[in-house]
Amino acid sequence: xxxxxxxxxxxxxxxxxxxxxxxxxxxxxxxxxxxxxxxxxxxxxxxxxxxxxxxxxxxxxxxxxxxxxxxxxxxxxxxxxxxxxxxxxxxxxxxxxxxxxxxxxxxxxxxxxxxxxxxxxxxxxxxxxxxxxxxxxxxxxxxxxxxxxxxxxxxxxxxxxxxxxxxxxxxxxxxxxxxxxxxxxxxxxxxxxxxxxxxxxxxxxxxxxxxxxxxxxxxxxxxxxxxxxxxxxxxxxxxxxxxxxxxxxxxxxxxxxxxxxxxxxxxxxxxxxxxxxxxxxxxxxxxxxxxxxxxxxxxxxxxxxxxxxxxxxxxxxxxxxxxxxxxxxxxxxx
Amino acid sequence: xxxxxxxxxxxxxxxxxxxxxxxxxxxxxxxxxxxxxxxxxxxxxxxxxxxxxxxxxxxxxxxxxxxxxxxxxxxxxxxxxxxxxxxxxxxxxxxxxxxxxxxxxxxxxxxxxxxxxxxxxxxxxxxxxxxxxxxxxxxxxxxxxxxxxxxxxxxxxxxxxxxxxxxxxxxxxxxxxxxxxxxxxxxxxxxxxxxxxxxxxxxxxxxxxxxxxxxxxxxxxxxxxxxxxxxxxxxxxxxxxxxxxxxxxxxxxxxxxxxxxxxxxxxxxxxxxxxxxxxxxxxxxxxxxxxxxxxxxxxxxxxxxxxxxxxxxxxxxxxxxxxxxxxxxxxxxx
Numbered sequence: 001x002x003x004x005x006x007x008x009x010x011x012x013x014x015x016x017x018x019x020x021x022x023x024x025x026x027x028x029x030x031x032x033x034x035x036x037x038x039x040x041x042x043x044x045x046x047x048x049x050x051x052x053x054x055x056x057x058x059x060x061x062x063x064x065x066x067x068x069x070x071x072x073x074x075x076x077x078x079x080x081x082x083x084x085x086x087x088x089x090x091x092x093x094x095x096x097x098x099x100x101x102x103x104x105x106x107x108x109x110x111x112x113x114x115x116x117x118x119x120x121x122x123x124x125x126x127x128x129x130x131x132x133x134x135x136x137x138x139x140x141x142x143x144x145x146x147x148x149x150x151x152x153x154x155x156x157x158x159x160x161x162x163x164x165x166x167x168x169x170x171x172x173x174x175x176x177x178x179x180x181x182x183x184x185x186x187x188x189x190x191x192x193x194x195x196x197x198x199x200x201x202x203x204x205x206x207x208x209x210x211x212x213x214x215x216x217x218x219x220x221x222x223x224x225x226x227x228x229x230x231x232x233x234x235x236x237x238x239x240x241x242x243x244x245x246x247x248x249x250x251x252x253x254x255x256x257x258x259x260x261x262x263x264x265x266x267x268x269x270x271x272x273x274x275x276x277x278x279x280x281x282x283x284x285x286x287x288x289x290x291x292x293x294x295x296x297x298x299x300x301x302x303x304x305x306x307x308x309x310x311x312x313x314x315x316x317x318x319x320x321x322x323x324x325x326x327x328x329x330x331x332x333x334x
Numbered sequence: 335x336x337x338x339x340x341x342x343x344x345x346x347x348x349x350x351x352x353x354x355x356x357x358x359x360x361x362x363x364x365x366x367x368x369x370x371x372x373x374x375x376x377x378x379x380x381x382x383x384x385x386x387x388x389x390x391x392x393x394x395x396x397x398x399x400x401x402x403x404x405x406x407x408x409x410x411x412x413x414x415x416x417x418x419x420x421x422x423x424x425x426x427x428x429x430x431x432x433x434x435x436x437x438x439x440x441x442x443x444x445x446x447x448x449x450x451x452x453x454x455x456x457x458x459x460x461x462x463x464x465x466x467x468x469x470x471x472x473x474x475x476x477x478x479x480x481x482x483x484x485x486x487x488x489x490x491x492x493x494x495x496x497x498x499x500x501x502x503x504x505x506x507x508x509x510x511x512x513x514x515x516x517x518x519x520x521x522x523x524x525x526x527x528x529x530x531x532x533x534x535x536x537x538x539x540x541x542x543x544x545x546x547x548x549x550x551x552x553x554x555x556x557x558x559x560x561x562x563x564x565x566x567x568x569x570x571x572x573x574x575x576x577x578x579x580x581x582x583x584x585x586x587x588x589x590x591x592x593x594x595x596x597x598x599x600x601x602x603x604x605x606x607x608x609x610x611x612x613x614x615x616x617x618x619x620x621x622x623x624x625x626x627x628x629x630x631x632x633x634x635x636x637x638x639x640x641x642x643x644x645x646x647x648x649x650x651x652x653x654x655x656x657x658x659x660x661x662x663x664x665x666x667x668x
Contacts, residue, residue, distance in 0.1 A: 077403070090428070093429070113426065227619060284558070286590045288593065
């Protein structure tokens with residue numbers, strides 16, 4: 001018996017059940033009775049929600065990310081920890097890699113350490129195959145689940161994300177409107193966010209009657225290998241006759257690979273070839289010329305997620321999904 | 335009463351006390367009796383070491399690092415987690431920033447989550463002021479403490495580190511022997527490891543009768559700001575008449591700042607200016623030309639630390655300190 005079952009059987013929202021458990025005065029006497037009756041009928045003990053009553057709160061939040069050495073994920077974890085600390089919450093973090101078995105194992109480990117909530121950092125936690133997401137639903141039965149940069153519709157699950165689709169669509173259209181025709185898209189992930197970006201590129205090219213050329217680069221143990229792979233892939237493409245006057249990349253490290261390719265081929269940036277990265281990470285500024293890159297508003301997203309979480313833990317109702325627009329930061333490569 | 339006190343009063347090593355608690359047969363009957371007598375006299379209950387008897391082990395290791403968005407620390411955490419997982423241990427991580435109060439707070443948080451050991455990642459955990467290190471001694475009374483890339487001499491504390499002093503000394507001498515005379519050193523930390531590196535540079539310059547010029551760059555919230563600060567600092571130095579024909583940096587990001595300076599000033603790399611970074615991180619390869627950088631053997635250090643930890647938890651004795659030599663990886667900037 002979970003809070004989800006109770007909300008179903010009482011015909012009220014999870015937030016309402018939570019409010020009843022929290023003793024909030026925003027619930028009518030009638031609704032309160034309905035909820036309490038269901039709980040009694042099914043002998044529900046609000047273990048997990050006792051912390052909502054201040055009985056069992058640890059003021060500790062569990063954070064799960066695939067890999068802390070990924071620049072984007074590391075930055076997200078950094079922001080979340082800083083912001084949660086400011087709100088009086090401690091964080092414990094597990095890095096679980098990309099396979100499902102370990103996602104489940106480490107989620108359970110965090111729960112066993114008595115966290116108040118679990119934050120999934122990165123879109124790789126939501127899989128296309130719905131069955132693989134049942135662990136998220138399971139956790140959400142007892143703990144609010146926050147997801148950064150992926151959307152998953154289930155009770156007690158809340159998402160904060162960047163509109164990656166429009167961000168890549170607009171970046172590609174920017175190149176098209178400046179006269180580029182042979183725009184290649186390079187990506188390294190087919191996650192929720194990865195698919196959105198890819199579709200944004202495809203739609204921009206199709207709308208303007210241009211031929212889409214995409215290249216997938218395998219995620220590598222070392223980021224530097226991804227950079228080298230990208231450079232090699234572009235070399236291969238060009239030597240087989242494919243024309244390139246611009247490259248849009250799903251990640252800044254791939255864009256650095258494109259810069260490496262251009263330098264080696266003696267192409268000038270941006271005259272001969274324009275390059276756009278994604279994430280607006282330190283890599284964008286580390287390069288000279290600095291990379292034009294899509295800022296996916298990571299700091300804003302983290303801030304929103306933390307504010308949402310604090311609201312939920314205090315029994316308030318918040319939107320299931322919060323979306324920010326990306327921002328194209330123009331620099332020396334376009 | 336701690337295991338340290340018992341080892342003192344019984345006149346044996348901590349490892350021996352641990353072996354007695356673990357029921358190891360590598361202890362003589364006489365020594366065993368001596369240890370057990372002390373324990374009885376002081377009514378010692380081996381709570382913390384009950385896990386050594388398999389009674390209370392969580393098979394979970396606590397990892398503490400200042401900031402998971404630091405490239406070096408993030409990579410270290412990644413290696414440690416992968417390697418510990420292979421040995422059947424889970425990890426929970428806290429990022430505690432650079433101030434002492436939070437180091438102590440997060441250490442205690444990890445201990446409250448029943449970890450078998452604490453691993454401090456990064457030399458910033460050991461301060462020059464001995465009083466500030468008492469928290470390490472306190473933890474070591476009940477849990478083995480592992481430190482990556484700093485040395486701290488105390489019972490039950492074990493260090494794995496790179497010989498940063500000789501690594502920078504040799505990198506600087508390499509430049510000198512190739513005819514460079516105006517070699518500037520740029521650094522952003524005065525931690526244990528930071529001081530060793532600085533001394534390595536100073537000694538190399540002094541030995542060859544060259545004038546040392548050092549510039550300190552403040553650690554910044556954004557790595558890209560450190561890159562820009564480094565470029566600006568070098569611009570300032572040169573415009574005030576300081577000659578530069580080489581730059582040795584305590585971190586790859588600072589070296590990228592030197593590259594940025596060189597590009598902006600129209601200097602060719604390495605003809606007009608040679609640049610050496612440190613850490614051999616992804617930033618070294620991301621740049622074109624790729625950075626010559628000191629590989630501080632992070633993967634090896636992590637492997638050694640994990641092997642040491644597993645040995646200690648099984649009651650074996652290991653050296654207090656393990657040191658690897660750095661390795662100068664020569665690429666396009668020298």
